[in-house]
């Protein structure tokens with residue numbers, strides 16, 4: 001049997017330095033929690049719907065085209081009562097280049113979108129609609145252009161500017177790698193089983209490279225969006241677990 005390498009053990013330190021290490025681990029765990037919260041605040045509205053979803057990440061690193069909810073609903077056959085020629089006229093309008101101009105264009109007569117919507121939709125999609133008949137549709141009013149416009153446009157959300165990506169990488173790559181190395185180094189000075197420590201060090205490193213690397217590669221492939229999420233979770237999860245293990249180790253009584 002070969003001797004385990006002679007790393008200094010945190011537990012052999014005095015009470016004061018062990019307390020210091022324990023406090024630093026609490027700060028690191030708090031920092032990770034704050035950066036998760038920041039991630040949520042910063043990205044949740046990128047795709048213009050609340051909550052942090054894969055589309056928020058996708059829109060940040062690859063860009064995203066949101067489909068008009070009006071178009072999606074017309075193409076799904078809603079409402080069943082709409083005549084095919086009216087549906088075709090609305091679809092042609094929404095997918096065409098003259099959204100605002102043609103909305104209530106008098107030259108279009110009964111084929112004007114405003115007329116079709118007034119005749120076929122507003123009986124349900126209005127703040128004034130009969131609650132029994134309209135149900136949830138009252139919450140999606142289509143009375144005015146201001147109601148309709150945000151549901152009619154399909155928007156292209158551009159990915160973040162490469163300059164911002166450089167700034168973000170410069171700040172995150174160095175700080176996250178440093179914190180990772182520190183926690184990994186301290187883990188090696190604990191009494192936890194070596195295979196567990198080895199696994200965590202592996203996950204911290206592979207996770208961080210996978211995460212930051214994929215920020216840059218996401219433009220070239222959809223799969224990297226998933227790598228950002230998975231590798232980011234691996235890095236942050238192992239970092240926090242590592243910090244907890246160090247914290248527990250330094251506070252256990254000296255043997």
Ligand code: HEC
Pocket residue numbers: 069070073078079082116117120121122123124125133134135136137140151
């Ligand atoms: C008989 C009532 C009725 C009529 C008429 C009607 N709708 Fe609806 N519509 C609904 C209801 C109910 C919902 C579902 C609301 C929900 O589930 O949140 C809905 C949902 C929608 C949505 C939201 C879909 C989504 O998931 O975001 C759009 C857009 C929509 N309708 C457009 C129209 C248009 C355009 C017309 C006319 C061409 C129309 N509706 C006519 C009742 C109606």
